[in-house]
Amino acid sequence: MYKIVRKKFLTPAIALMDVDAPRMAKSAKPGQFLIVRVHEKGERIPLTICDYNSEKGTVTIVTQVVGASSRRICNMEEGDSFTDFAGPLGQPSEFIHMSREELGAKRFLFVAGGLGTAPVYPQVKYLHSMGAKIDVIIGAKTKDMVIFEEEMGAVCDNLYICTDDGSYGRKGLVTQMLKELLDKGEEYDQAVAIGPMIMMKFVTLSAKEYNLPLIVSLNTLMVDGTGMCGACRVSVGDQVKFACVDGPEFDAYKVDFDEAMRRQGMYKSIEAEADHKCKIGLGK
Amino acid sequence: MKNKIPRVPVREQDPVARIGNFQEVCYGYNEQEAMLEASRCLDCKNPKCIVNCPVNIQIPQFLHEVEKGNFEEAARIIAMDSSLPAVCGRVCPQESQCEGACILGVKNEPVAIGKLERFVADWSCEHGVRFTAKEPSNGFKVAVIGSGPAGIACATDLAKMGYDVTIFEALHEPGGVLQYGIPEFRLPKESVVKTEIDNVKALGVKIETNVVVGRTVTIDSLMDDEGFAAVFVGSGAGLPKFMGIPGENLNGVVSANEFLTRSNLMRAYDPDYETPIYVGKRVAVVGGGNVAMDAARTAKRLGAEVTVVYRRTEKELPARVEEVHHAKEEGIVFRMLTNPVMVLGDDKGWVRGLTCIKMELGEPDDSGRRSPKPLKGSDFDIETDVVIMSLGTSPNPLIANTTPGLETNRWSCLVADDYGVTTREGVFAGGDVVTGAATVILAMGAGRKAASAIDSYIKNKKG
DSSP states (O other): OEEEEEEEEEETTEEEEEEEOHHHHHHOOTTOEEEEEOSTTOOOEEEEOOEEETTTTEEEEEEEOOSHHHHHHHTOOTTOEESEEEEEESOOOGGGGSOHHHHHTOEEEEEEEGGGHHHHHHHHHHHHHTTOEEEEEEEESSGGGOOSHHHHHHHOSEEEEEETTSSSSEESOHHHHHHHHHHTTOOOSEEEEESOHHHHHHHHHHHHTTTOOEEEEOOOOOSSSSSSSOTTEEEETTEEEETTTTOSEEEGGGBOHHHHHHHHTTTHHHHHHHHOOOSSSOOO | OGGGSOOOOOOBOOHHHHTTOOSOSBOOOOHHHHHHHHTTOOOOSSOHHHHTSTTOOOHHHHHHHHHHTOHHHHHHHHHTTOSOHHHHHHHSOGGGTTGGGOTHHHHSOOOOHHHHHHHHHHHHHHTTOOOOOOOOOOOOEEEEEOOSHHHHHHHHHHHHTTOEEEEEOSSSSTTTHHHHTSOTTTSOIIIIIIHHHHHHHHTTOEEEOSOOBTTTBOHHHHHHTSOOSEEEEOOOOOEEOOOOOTTTTSBTEEEHHHHHIIIIISOTTSTTSOOOOOOOSEEEEEOOSHHHHHHHHHHHHTTOEEEEEOSSOGGGOOSOHHHHHHHHHTTOEEEOSEEEEEEEEOTTSBEEEEEEEEEEEEEEOTTSOEEEEEOTTOOEEEEOSEEEEOOOEEOOTHHHHHSTTOOBOTTSOBOBOTTOBBSSTTEEEOSHHHHSSOOHHHHHHHHHHHHHHHHHHHHHHHO
């Protein structure tokens, strides 16, 4: 069992938790993910790793209420335990193989959408510690959904925030912010976009106009997360890759986003049916 | 005359009833049936059954005890050589091993050794019989990676020799393929798999789940930081193969591994569990091995009409005869000499069918197998909602990629000799990770051999 040692709500619908997992805390690297099970009959749910502390032996996760499983996670309290907590999984971000000298000479741009801000944070934190220059765009639906503003601000050079409704920061989408920066003549060696699949698709289309090298992190369906099932397969260039072991990060320009989005929704209709209680007495 | 007694038939769940549930198909023998069947053993001077058993169980010895009604003694004899008798009695291909070598089988039917092994194991479980005798602790720690048949056999032998053994399992339940691969109706998880794993734990073996070696820890960190004197890799062959044909990424195309993991490990067939599984109305299973039969029979129980598509003929089906027989009894349709060339999709990206081509068997190749060749212009479509690809598996490269000095061959299997000695000192390996996908019992045999090699290695080195 893996105990929650700290929990706080970042927004009314987004919870942050530090979970006691010493082995994982020691081996986790930026770009990786983990899998949790909330109870004995639960699903294996892939979540991004948001932070890790090898001294305390904790790994930080951030969850937003979107369905039954994520609601169950958010309802857990300090002192409660996850039945299972496995990882770190997937390949770390490629930049961890670069030296301090190389990274010190590079400038990165991160584009974080909604909950995608959580996995962006450990990458920015790591790059900052290695002396890289980093700008970050955080996009969210409304002010209430903006997370990690302060933490991110402390480890990047420029932080740009935009909201769909203009309730905080700039009004508009991350793609507009991205274009604005690039039009202004800002130059980056590498960009990384993490967020909903649809956002990553459009960031890719925008970045392409500027030939900006772009990495995306794919949140596909998974069962085991260790390369065993192939539920996470994605078309990358002319190859079929498993997001869990070959990814989750890929060259954005090679990813077939439309297929990835379709595959992501494979069990949605079934889930919707399962959650739906007929109000007129049909069905079981 | 012993050989005049016909083989005692084993009772099975009626096919019509069983396609509506996941309970075990075969009921097994009762005490009287077991004693009668065991009495058929001819007591050969040179028992070939023992030689043909990958773990060399003293078969005639245990059969005699069963015949006399000494079931506990029979269990003790089996336990000397096998740590998973309730599993092996159910899933071993006895027809090509012990029973295949039984002299009675020349003119009549061989002794039902598998069913008798199962009877003894189930009897021990019901009567709480457990064998935990072991040597005193020798203070050496050994790490076993993977809690499938190879790892369990290796850990059991090492624990009996007095080693301090920890098994690291990547998934949340121990058992490996016994847990995620083989369905409940062939191998009950609670009464059989869990019980046998509890027996291993009773020997003092520790099992740490959710540890992905190569990610959570590495072989180097286990040996250098955690003080393990040797490591056994029994991580299996878990990576599914696909065909590489158009349409394979449509919604509704899954690997047999995914389909079975959802149903077996995640218990998706049970509405109380959260993991979803989808079968639609019609399922096509591509492949002809035991895994294909398991996937087909699982889909049938989930309510689908199931067709197995195989590119050779029934004679070449790699699945056990018993599995094919059960599948047919359950109404699964077989389309032989048929190979998919494309998966057809609807406008929403879901599978609607499978375009196949007729095959014919050509001349035997160097390996003696007649290779199938497509018949030009024979394409036809099968309507289906789900396609399950059951084309075999290969070892996960994670451990090899994260362990310097550990070599693999061109099938990405670890290079190891007959005793599991790899190219890296102190690291041993056995089972599917070395051979590619094979059987439970071969993996157990490899695990046992490696255990004795690990024992000699540690004693020589640290003496």
